[in-house]
Amino acid sequence: MQWFSSSPRPFVGLVLMAMGMAASGAVQAQQPAPMQSAGAVQYRCGGIGLDESTAMRSAMPSYPLALLFAAAGGEYLADLSVRLSGASTAEFTATGPVCLLQLPQGKYTVTATTKDGREKSQTVDVGASSKSLDFRF
Template identity: 55%
Template sequence: MPAMKVQGSARFACGGIGSDESTAMRAAMKDHPLSLLFARADGAYLAEIAVTIKDANGATALAMRASGPVCLIDLPAGRYTVEAATEGMTKSQTVTLGRGSKTADFRF
């Protein structure tokens, strides 16, 4: 598993390149409030995705480059907009964190 990094009130780890790391990260998804998955429409995993997560007030809670197709993110409870961009395409999803874990799946 990649080490967790800290940015403001967020903690995160991205990876999942290689079957062992991918399996470990997928198993850990349940232990984090938010997980992000990145893939092409055909299912091929993607990395090097620009990610911005904004809170309900529009303030940036986390801005990073996902170094792998799976990101585990710890953020305080609340409503967030997750924006992911790659290859000239941008997609966004709104998630509410608080109970259990949520997964945002981005297909490009």
């Protein structure tokens, strides 16, 4: 009793269909978080899940400022309040552990506050090259 077809065509079709579905899923997962605005600052936050985290981290050099939020043990954090003061001011919620910011050049103080009230501040001079701030709580 033969349980498979002697023609490879049905199997080739299934393999091609599966590859197409996998590829379309990978493309969808790589889409960046939407750009949002807070005053003169535009930002996108994300990085939840491996694909999105990889996409956000690879985009970091394309932005004047990138922010990364994590616990002391390395676990990523989200839903932090972020406040920028300096050359421009802005306030927003970091909905993911990575935030990419488009903002005017100048000196900024970035303050991040966790849901349980822990707060950290860092100062950065945003210029021609990309900068990154790592907030560990």
